[in-house]
Amino acid sequence: MDKKERAKEKKEKRRQEISLLRTIPYSDHQRWWSSETIAVVTGANRGIGFEIAHQLASHGITVVLTSRETAVGEEAVKVFQEGGLNVAFHQLDIVDPVSIQTFCDWIKETYGGLDILINNAGVNFNFGKDNSVEFSEMVIQVNYFGTKNMIKALTPLMRPSPAGSRIVSVTSRLGRLNSKRNGISNVAVREQLENVDSLSEEVIDKTMNTFLEQVKDGTWESGGWPHVFTDYSLSKLAVNAYTRLMARIFEERPEGEKIYVNCYCPGWVKTAMTGWAGHVTIEEAADTAVWLALLPDQFVSGKFFAERREINF
Numbered sequence: 001m002d003k004k005e006r007a008k009e010k011k012e013k014r015r016q017e018i019s020l021l022r023t024i025p026y027s028d029h030q031r032w033w034s035s036e037t038i039a040v041v042t043g044a045n046r047g048i049g050f051e052i053a054h055q056l057a058s059h060g061i062t063v064v065l066t067s068r069e070t071a072v073g074e075e076a077v078k079v080f081q082e083g084g085l086n087v088a089f090h091q092l093d094i095v096d097p098v099s100i101q102t103f104c105d106w107i108k109e110t111y112g113g114l115d116i117l118i119n120n121a122g123v124n125f126n127f128g129k130d131n132s133v134e135f136s137e138m139v140i141q142v143n144y145f146g147t148k149n150m151i152k153a154l155t156p157l158m159r160p161s162p163a164g165s166r167i168v169s170v171t172s173r174l175g176r177l178n179s180k181r182n183g184i185s186n187v188a189v190r191e192q193l194e195n196v197d198s199l200s201e202e203v204i205d206k207t208m209n210t211f212l213e214q215v216k217d218g219t220w221e222s223g224g225w226p227h228v229f230t231d232y233s234l235s236k237l238a239v240n241a242y243t244r245l246m247a248r249i250f251e252e253r254p255e256g257e258k259i260y261v262n263c264y265c266p267g268w269v270k271t272a273m274t275g276w277a278g279h280v281t282i283e284e285a286a287d288t289a290v291w292l293a294l295l296p297d298q299f300v301s302g303k304f305f306a307e308r309r310e311i312n313f
Contacts, residue, residue: 014307018287021308026059030296032163033061035086038114039293040064040107042094042150043121045076048170048266051286052118057085059294061116066092066103068121094121094146100153113159116293119147119169119239124232133215136231140208143235148201148242155259164258164299168292169243171263173306174229175236177313182233186224193237194313196244196302204241208234239263240304240313247302260295264288264305 038061041053045067057063057080065080065087067073073089080087090106093099107114122143125135147169158165174182177190184190192203211234214220226233243263250259266285288305303310 015284018284018308022283022287026294026296032161032296033059033115033294035060035062037061037116038064038107038111038159039116039118040066040114040154041118041120042066042092043068044118045069045072048282048285048289049118049120050076051282052120052289053087054080054085055283055286055290056116056118056293057087059290061086062111063087064107064111064114065089066121068093092121094150095141097149100149104153104157107154108157113157114154115159115161115165117150117154117158117165117167118289118293119150119167120289121146122170122235124229126229126232131228131230133220133231136215137212139231140212140235140238143232144204144208144238144242147239151242151246151261158259160257162256163296164260166293166295167246167259167261168289169239169261169263170289171239171243171265171304172233172236173265173311174226174233175238175240176304176311177237177240179226182226182228184224184226184237189224193241196248199241199245199248201242201245204238204245208238243304244302244313250301258299260299260301262292262300262303262305264292265311267306 039056041049041056041063043049044053044065053063053065063086065073065077067076070091073091077087077089090103091099092103123139125139126132151167177183177193189207193199193207211220211223211225214223240263243261246261250261253259266288267280288308291308292305304313305311
């Protein structure tokens, strides 16, 4: 058996293990949540977000499903409600300040706050071997700045609890800093993003804006950026970096007001975003997000996961 076959066998074994783990119910002492627990899932009218909402609601949590388009969001919620699940809908565009404010006001008025935020909303315009940067500004705006918008807007509404509030962002292995195949080859930029002690929002923003400026002047190919799905990879790299930054900031919160923030890679999933070319099922893709959101006793923060295991940034 060659190296490739062994890796494939190992991956399949892990998928089977996780599939088994998902069938084991949480015991009463592990369940820190109840029907009063509020989880917000962005971009949840289809795909991974829809399944995350489904799995969280199946655990008895009240889920708020958001979608940029009202009609499709309302249709998605009907599916859940017909199945007896407690899922509500509210329109949300994560790059529109007015939409965000309206949503936050509604969450506060309706529920008094929230306990779980799943940042799932995102876009990608490359498929297969494509690597166009034609829509790079939109990709960076939605995937990074949009995710950041939601964390900033909803953090003040996170409700105090002994278990802590949870933020989980859907990112990608394509956004790993030190990937041999797809990392950032510009050493100065990489070192800035690697050093969590000196990492800042300004550093992350500047990196994204530098890339977008190079796209505009046509010099991005020599910028040392990732070679595969460049704009998407960078947007996810930025979310990964922002996760580490926010974990450092949240560490200072007092007991009872803790917020744990992590990110994860769902894998190459069979969804519209991959042109249905993925090999991971929707159920498998949603699993790690739900697992992180519901962790009972293990308070981890600022980490990157895949298949319920920590991986490096």
